[in-house]
Amino acid sequence: MSNELWLVIATVIGIALLLFLIMKVQLHAFVSLLIASLFIGLATGMSPMDIIDVIETGMGGTLGFIAVVVGLGAMFGEVLKVSGGAERLALTLIDKFGEKRSQWALGFTGFLVSIPVFLDVALVILIPIVYSLATKTRKSLLYYGIPLLAGLAVAHSFVPPTPGPMTVAAMLGVDLGWVILFGIAAGIPAMILAGPVFGKYIGSKIQLEIPDYQKLEDDVSAMREERDMPSFTLVFSLILIPLVLILANTVTGAIVGEESTNLLAESIQFVGHPFVALIITVVLTFMLLGTRRGYTRGEVQDIATKALEPAGIIILITGAGGVFKEVLIQSGVGDVMGNLVVGAGLPLVIAAFVITTFVRVAQGSATVAMVTGAGLMSPIIAVSPVSQPELGLIAIAIASGATVLSHVNDSGFWLVNRFFGMTTGETLKSWTVMETIIGLTGFAVVLVISLFI
Numbered sequence: 001m002s003n004e005l006w007l008v009i010a011t012v013i014g015i016a017l018l019l020f021l022i023m024k025v026q027l028h029a030f031v032s033l034l035i036a037s038l039f040i041g042l043a044t045g046m047s048p049m050d051i052i053d054v055i056e057t058g059m060g061g062t063l064g065f066i067a068v069v070v071g072l073g074a075m076f077g078e079v080l081k082v083s084g085g086a087e088r089l090a091l092t093l094i095d096k097f098g099e100k101r102s103q104w105a106l107g108f109t110g111f112l113v114s115i116p117v118f119l120d121v122a123l124v125i126l127i128p129i130v131y132s133l134a135t136k137t138r139k140s141l142l143y144y145g146i147p148l149l150a151g152l153a154v155a156h157s158f159v160p161p162t163p164g165p166m167t168v169a170a171m172l173g174v175d176l177g178w179v180i181l182f183g184i185a186a187g188i189p190a191m192i193l194a195g196p197v198f199g200k201y202i203g204s205k206i207q208l209e210i211p212d213y214q215k216l217e218d219d220v221s222a223m224r225e226e227r228d229m230p231s232f233t234l235v236f237s238l239i240l241i242p243l244v245l246i247l248a249n250t251v252t253g254a255i256v257g258e259e260s261t262n263l264l265a266e267s268i269q270f271v272g273h274p275f276v277a278l279i280i281t282v283v284l285t286f287m288l289l290g291t292r293r294g295y296t297r298g299e300v301q302d303i304a305t306k307a308l309e310p311a312g313i314i315i316l317i318t319g320a321g322g323v324f325k326e327v328l329i330q331s332g333v334g335d336v337m338g339n340l341v342v343g344a345g346l347p348l349v350i351a352a353f354v355i356t357t358f359v360r361v362a363q364g365s366a367t368v369a370m371v372t373g374a375g376l377m378s379p380i381i382a383v384s385p386v387s388q389p390e391l392g393l394i395a396i397a398i399a400s401g402a403t404v405l406s407h408v409n410d411s412g413f414w415l416v417n418r419f420f421g422m423t424t425g426e427t428l429k430s431w432t433v434m435e436t437i438i439g440l441t442g443f444a445v446v447l448v449i450s451l452f453i
Helices: 003-023 029-043 048-083 085-097 099-113 119-137 141-158 163-172 176-205 232-256 263-271 274-293 297-330 333-344 348-363 366-382 388-401 411-420 424-450
Strands: none
Touching: 003 029, 003 333, 003 348, 003 366, 029 048, 029 297, 029 366, 048 085, 048 119, 048 163, 048 232, 048 274, 048 297, 085 099, 085 119, 085 232, 099 119, 099 141, 099 176, 119 141, 119 411, 141 163, 141 176, 141 366, 141 388, 141 411, 141 424, 163 176, 163 297, 163 366, 163 388, 176 232, 176 388, 176 424, 232 263, 232 274, 263 274, 274 297, 297 333, 297 366, 333 366, 348 366, 348 388, 348 424, 366 388, 388 424, 411 424
């Protein structure tokens, strides 16, 4: 057996081991990724101490960027949640769009809110609005719920600073601005098709009432009074600040080059770096949604500290993904896989989508699928001449593959099942189809754009 063939076989066995540990043993993804990385390193002939060095390098190299960004983003989202900013966005958009077009309002609300707020948290915050509208109009919960879920799911998978696309961008070495640009370009049509369009269809096929265990004494009793919420303009502006600054950095870099000594260009690139852009946003959020709205500095500090609890899990999984990627590169597996993909003539965006889809369907977690997909694609990209825009498209292809076909091994599947009081079959017909429409639409947009870049 040739050495190249063994490297590929060892990698396949390593991925199978990863899936077995997560699915059958139910070992945490963080530990599973590390074990799979150790196995691939040993099986491919790396010395034990070299593997230890690679673990340290892979973990540190990935977390040097991700830990800062995910931590800051989590703080931003937590203050937005506690202050009532998410409800303000939803109520204002529904008011502006009108009740007849409330599906569209909920879709865009979900899209905006899920940029700074984790999907499951955003759903808990906004589900009373869906209950209220469904009760008022006597329409199925899915008529309003699917558009909201589509908006949440699209931003969660496609638009930084959410952890998934942030992780992929860091592991591929792509400028975040390209990921934001292509994430929005692919995400908006995906949200429209999977949200208002599909929601109207599935809402007419499956009639759902508010489940008894979710009924409230008052339809909106879980929401604060509107006068206690921050203004729509303020909340919307705070969400836009990091996106605009990061995009400005990317555009400036593309025009004048990354090493420009022009003072204006350097200033834009400095404030547009994700670290600085998010620090600016978080400080403004602490002030405008925190201390200026009656919170003490101690309370704002407590809110920020609480935000880091769920972020810690994501950061560790991301670091383990960096280890997985580094082992593939240092063991020589990456060169072999890269040459195979390049030799087969398979476009990288297609390879990225197919690989990530397989991992997603097999083990369920979108985050693990993104981390694994990026880890496998990173060494392949290393042997191919790929521009920054092309890397951005590959990142969204990975995000698309990590979104499709959510089913019973995905925690998000059961979260939605519980909040909407659906049977497993109804959840497959609604949530699973919606997720698949998002992933396929996002991939289709990426594929079309890749033909012109």
